[in-house]
Amino acid sequence: MASVWPRIDAAGEAGERAALEAFLDDYRAAVVRKAGGVSDEGARRRLVPSATTVGGIVKHLRWVELGWFQTGLAQRPDAELPPRPATDDEEFDLGPGETLAAVIAEYEAECARSRGTAAGYSLDDTFPEEDMGRCSLRWLYLHMIEETARHVGHLDILREQTDGTVGD
Numbered sequence: 477m478a479s480v481w482p483r484i485d486a487a488g489e490a491g492e493r494a495a496l497e498a499f500l501d502d503y504r505a506a507v508v509r510k511a512g513g514v515s516d517e518g519a520r521r522r523l524v525p526s527a528t529t530v531g532g533i534v535k536h537l538r539w540v541e542l543g544w545f546q547t548g549l550a551q552r553p554d555a556e557l558p559p560r561p562a563t564d565d566e567e568f569d570l571g572p573g574e575t576l577a578a579v580i581a582e583y584e585a586e587c588a589r590s591r592g593t594a595a596g597y598s599l600d601d602t603f604p605e606e607d608m609g610r611c612s613l614r615w616l617y618l619h620m621i622e623e624t625a626r627h628v629g630h631l632d633i634l635r636e637q638t639d640g641t642v643g644d
Contacts, residue, residue, distance in 0.1 A: 493599055496617040497591075503624040504587045507537060508580055510631040518638045519576035530634050531576045532568030533627045538583040539567045540623055544616055545590035549603050 490498065511519070511534050519531030539560060546552045561567050570579065599614040611619075635641050 492614075496599075496614070496621070497594075499621050500617055500624065501587075501591075503621060503628055504584075506628045507534060507624065507631065508584060510628060510635050511576065511580060513641070514576055514635065514638055516570075516575050519579075520570050521638060523634055523637045527565045527568040528630060528634070529568065529570065530631060530638060531570040531574070531579055533631055533634070534576070534583050535570060535574075535579050536567045537624060537627055538579070538586045540620070541583070541586040541590045544620060545593045548605060548611070549597060549613060549616060550593050551603060 511530050514530050516531075519534075520529055522529055542557060543560070546557055547554070561569075570576070594613060594617075597613045599617075600612055602610040602612045605611045632642075
């Protein structure tokens with residue numbers, strides 16, 4: 477059986493950057509894999525007290541990608557970017573007209589844009605960050621691996637509660 481972590485498996489002897497990119501890309505793919513196939517109703521279903529839902533996690537991760545890679549790393553002005561929701565809870569809210577398929581497509585497009593943006597920087601390049609002063613692309617990759625992997629774990633639980641699906 478083929479591994480569900482092909483990039484990670486292939487990066488065992490890769491250089492640092494290739495390994496970081498492989499881990500992040502495999503977790504990005506896991507987000508799509510775990511959310512895929514959930515109905516729009518299931519994607520909105522709140523199974524925990526917080527605003528966390530299957531669709532909300534995917535939507536939130538799209539904003540995380542945009543925030544760190546476009547606003548942070550590339551220092552793109554807000555005028556060039558889609559307006560970010562005013563509150564954290566709104567980042568997790570699937571609006572009445574939003575479908576899970578559309579949110580997944582937006583997430584995948586944002587991940588592709590993040591890849592393209594990061595390709596123009598070295599791991600040692602830094603950018604200003606409000607709370608920490610400066611961050612490197614290396615730190616950003618590690619942070620995004622942690623953030624995405626944590627939410628993949630949430631998706632595991634929510635998906636199992638939603639329709640009983642378990643697995644990698």
